[in-house]
Amino acid sequence: MADGTSVPIGVMAPGRPTAGRSNMRRFAQRRSTTGFLLALPLILLVAGFVIYPAFYAIYLSMLNKKMTAFVGLGNFEFLLKRHTFQLVIFQSCLYAITSVVLKVLIGFILAHLMHNIPGKNQRIWRGLLLVPWVIPLALSTLTWWWMFDPSYSAFNWVLNQFGFANVPWLGVGWTARFCTIVVNVWYGTPFFMIMYLAALKSVPEQLYEAAAIDGAGAIQKLFFVTLPMMRNIISITLLYSLIVTFAEFDIVRILTAGGPQDMTHVFATYAFQVGIQSGDIPLGASDSLFMLPILAFAAFFVLRGVTKRTKEIAA
C-alpha cells in the first residue's frame, strides 16, 4: 500500500472540514472518471459491433441488390409478397413456439423428477442430462442428420425391425419440420431443467407444509404453491428461449438447409441463403430485420421480469 495512490482519504480527512469536502468531491469525480474508463472497452465493443451494425442493417435493407440505389421499403414489400417468405414466417413461428412449449414442459417435468430424488444423487443425474447441452450444437446436429439418413439409418432400422416401412425423415415437409423441432427440444431441454431445479429448491419448504396441513393434494400444491412461486423464472426462461429459438440457425441449416421445397426455412437460414449465398445483401438484411419486432417484444418482457425478480430477491 506504499505506492502513490495512498494520498486521498487517509491523510486529508482528519484535517480541515472545507478541504475535506472539496476533496470528497474530487474523489467522487475521480471515481466516476475511473468507472467510465473501465467500462469504455465494453462501450466501444457494443457500440462498434452491435449498435452500429443494427443501424447499418436498417440502412442496408433499403438498398437495391447492387447497393447502388435507395429503394425505401421495397425489399420488405418484395419479401412479404413472396410465397417462400410467407412460409418462412409461418415456419419460424411454428418452430419457435412448438419447441419452446415442449422444452418448458419437459424441463419442468425433469426438474420435478430431479427434485424428488435425494440431493447426493442429483449431481450424477444432472451431469448425464446436461450432455446434449454441452456438446456444440453444430456437431450434435451432424449426428442427428446421420440418424435421420433415409437409407440405412438408426431410426429406420428400428422401424424396420417392428415391421414398418422406411420414413424419409428429412425428405418430406412436415416430417422434416418435426425433425428440426425434435433436435431443438433435445438440445434445449437441459437448460430449462437446471433453471427450474434451482427455482424449485428456492421455494421454502414451509409453504408446502402449510399447504399439506390445509389438506392440499399434490396437484393443488403444484398449482397453488409451486407455479405461483416459479411464475417469474418460468416467464423469464420462456421469453429468453423464445428469442434464442426464434433466431436459431445451426439446426435447420445443417439438417435440411431449408429444404424440402423451402418447407423448413426459418428467418436466419433464409437470410443466410439470400444474403450470403446468393449475394443479395440488402434482401438478406431486410429478412433478418423481420425478427426485430418479435425479439424486441420478448426482450421488453424479459427485462421487466428480471427487474421484478431482482427486487423480489432484494426485498
Add this chain to the structure above:
Amino acid sequence: MSATTADRRIAVAAARKHSLHRSRMWALWGSYAALTVFVIMFLVPPFYTLMTSLKSSAEISAQVGSPWLVRHPTLENFWYLITYPNFQRYYLNSIIVTVLTVVVSMVISVLAAFSLSRMGFWGSQMLSTGVFLTYLVPPSLLFIPLFQIVGKLGLINNFWCLVILYPTLAVPFCTWIMIGYFSSIPRELDEAALIDGAGYLQMLWKIFIPVAMPGIIAATIFAFTVAWGAFLYPLAYLYTSNQMVLTVGIISDLIRGDVFQWGKIMAACLLASLPPIIIYAFLMDYYVAGLTAGATKG
C-alpha cells in the same frame, strides 16, 4: 377401554406412517425410472456418434445388421483425423480463437462489471440495462451487416475476425454474471481497502477477483462455450480450409459432394466435443451456479 382406543390410535398412526413411507418410496422409484428413460433418450445421439466413429468405412457401407452396434471396432477414423493436416489446422485455429476470445471477453467484462457495480457514473444504470439487452441480441440478426463491416476491415476469410466478433456474444452475459457476483461483495470491504490506501485496480485485483472467483469461472466457461461452438459467423465469413475452425471445418471438409464419410465425421465430432465435455465434467457446478444466478439474481 381407554387403553384399547389408544392402542387403535397408535395402530392407525403406524399404518398411516407406513403408507406415507410406501408412497414416498413409490415416488422415489418412479422418479428414478422416469429419469432413466429420459437419460437414455438424451444419450442416444452421443452413443450413436461413438458407435459410428468406431466403425470402418467398409462396415458402414455394407449396411448389414444393426447400425446401433459395432462389430469390428477400429480406431482408424481417429488415427486418420489425428494425422490429417487439415483437421490439425482446424483444431489449432479453434484453440487460438477460443483462448483469445476468452481472454479478451474476460478482461472487458470484469473491468466493466467492476465499474458498473461500484462506481456510478453518468449513464451507468442505463449501461447495465443496455448490456442485458445486448445479451438478448442473437447473432443471426446482425451477421449480414457484420459481413459488410468485416469486409471493410479486410478480415473476410481470416479467423481473426472471429476474435473480434465472438466477444460481442460472450461479453454481455459475462458482464451480467460478474455484476451479480461483485454486487454481493460487502461495501465495507472496499471502504476498508480505500482507507488502507489501495487504488481501484489494486482493489479489483486483490479483493474482487479472489472473492468472486466462482463467478469468474462461470463466466469463463460461458465464453469458452460460445467461442468453441459458434457456427454462424465462421460459416458466413470463412471459406478456405487454412482459416476454418472445427465447427465449419468438419462439415465442409469431410462432406465432399454426396460422399459422406460418416465414420470420420462422427470421430471428428467426438474429438471436437472433447474439450467442452472435459471442462464441464470438472467445473459443471460452477457453471450451473453462475447460470442460475445470472437469470435469477441479476
